[in-house]
Amino acid sequence: MLFNSLTFVVFFTIVVTLYWSLQGWELRKNLLVVVSYIFYGAWNPPFAALLFSTTCMDFWLGRQIAKAHVHRKRRWLVASVCMNLSMLGFFKYGNFLLQNFQWLLARIGIVYQPPHLDILLPVGISFYTFHSLSYTLDIYRGVLQPTRSLRDFVLAVSFFPQLVAGPIVRAGDFLPQLRHPPRLKEGQFFWGLALMTLGLFEKIVLADTLLSGSADRVFGYAGSLVALDSWGGVLAFAGQIFFDFAGYSLCAIGAALTLGFHLKDNFRFPYAAIGFSDFWRRWHISLSTFLRDYLYIPLGGNQVRPFRAALNLVIVMFLGGLWHGAAWTFVVWGLLHGSYLVIERVFRVLFEAKRWASTLPVRVLAGFATYAAVCVAWVFFRAPDFTIASRMLGGMFGQHPHGDAILTTRELLQIGSVTIGVIAMHWAMRDNAFETAVMRLPHWAITAIGSAMACAIIFTQGTSNAFIYFQF
């Protein structure tokens, strides 16, 4: 079920009404479990059974880890990691692995035709696998006690606002909220609705209406494009993916708030990042902190020799890229970000102590360089294959001066205005919380902006396009 669909409007209205009508906290939690599974099963009912079975396994493994002695703990943890990753591997990477195996055999002269596995990817499997995995990892690390209630854990993994496209909410952040019935603070319900409206505006109006068409046409074009159109397509995608995913996250946070739950920010004005480590502190925060805590730090983090620390960064970003999709283009995207982080680290060693390095012009320049480099990496994220990616990069860097121009002037104006708008907004708010900015606005301005966004959502007549991150 998509947030930007009529079905969800009806579903959400019924859920909220029923939820706040019920008196008992246990009843409300039961209701949330049922509606979360309906929400998930609305795509493909059999996959709800898969979700339930992996959740039950992690619940049981979590208890085994907590009960076991030191040496056995690790075995149970390995079992949990293997179970979760093998599930992810089969559904998401099965065909990818077979294709690469075939390619490898062909290199040594063995002709092997693997069967094409007609595997349907369970929506949101990458997200709920990480929700569930965080539970056993945290129990193992000794920072979380296993819950006694299977129902509570099932709800923590499947809570419908964050189930299919994040944020990746760790069990340790969610389970404590299930201990006592939430009490809505003054304005919390309507603030939740306001966040949902903003999220839908970002998705339906900015991502789908103003940007996605241009990005799709440029990345789907068979010929070579001039620099203006190539950059136009890339900037359109940079805006589209931000508004698409940040919009989903806002809807999730807002929906959770209306039900009395608190989810953390997933985006914090990323296009105003100065440097790539700053970018990853602002972009998909729930994934970057997950990878940091459960992968980067265990690998040694930056508490090892410089070369090893750089290698750790590259490994983490490589796996981060692969998490996004079973294709080498995603791997290259991850490796590019890994190399960016290493280069940034070298620059920091060389120049951080210099006084000129912290002056405003240099910081602004570094910010724009970061944005440009992030956009270059987006080419690999969006392009379906390396042929298109290299053609796009060729166009962007002026190798096709006689290429085609396919974007209309209107589309270029849309891309330009949205890009300038988003960068200006991010720079204006980069050191503030979003809530602080809203607090400073006069009430009439909040009303006017809210009305304009709600009207724009209705008049746009979105066509229920799926969110980009659903495929991951």
Next chain:
Amino acid sequence: MRSSISNFKERLRLPRLFFRKPSREEQIHGGPPLEFERPIPPAPWRGIAVVVTIVVIAATTVWELYCRSLGYTPTLNDNEDLWTLRRRVVAPESIVIIGDSRAWFDVDLDELQKGLGKRPIQLAMGGSTAFPVLADLADDKNFHGTIICSVVPHLFFAPPGSPPMERAEKGVKRFHNQTPAQRVSEYLAMPVEGHVAFLKPDDLSLEALLNQLPIPNRPGALVPPRFPPTFKLKIENVAHECARNALNPGAN
């Protein structure tokens, strides 16, 4: 004295995660029970919500009245979900019409029903090729009825990836992969579309309206043609008018 665990770790060079206690930073970020609460900006949210609702209802009403004044009336949107709805009613012995806008606009189902004895199922799509639908019906083991196919050469033989091919493939794909959520959405959307005139994605959506802005394009740009405003409304009216005249010659 070093513990056996440390020796084991060194021997195997296993990641630290498995053997050390989490740092303070991890204690904060890594999942211990957090008393985290999102800040709620202080504002009269209830009043704001009421005013926003009133403004949205007023603006929507004005827009609806304006669209009706332009000649738009409530109709169902011709999308892949509606097409899927019709595709589902195809029975083994059905008469099915497939093809492009000629078969869609120029066929009167009531008249055909009178002549053929049963009502044909309209599966033609404007601006599409019949080929994927024909292939899908041919592959359908349950179907052995009659197909009336409109063939416009440049549409019927449209290359893969072209808009006519994509449009038809989208419909066929939706028929096979429609999720329960999409089916419910269609059932919920139909009564709304049946009463609201401005729900016309091809003409009155924000994207369609922006597309009508008189902004000249760059010379030599390979851009799709821009149809005049209310183009679809006009051709639908023309089709209806033609059909009416054909059925009642001399009535005009």
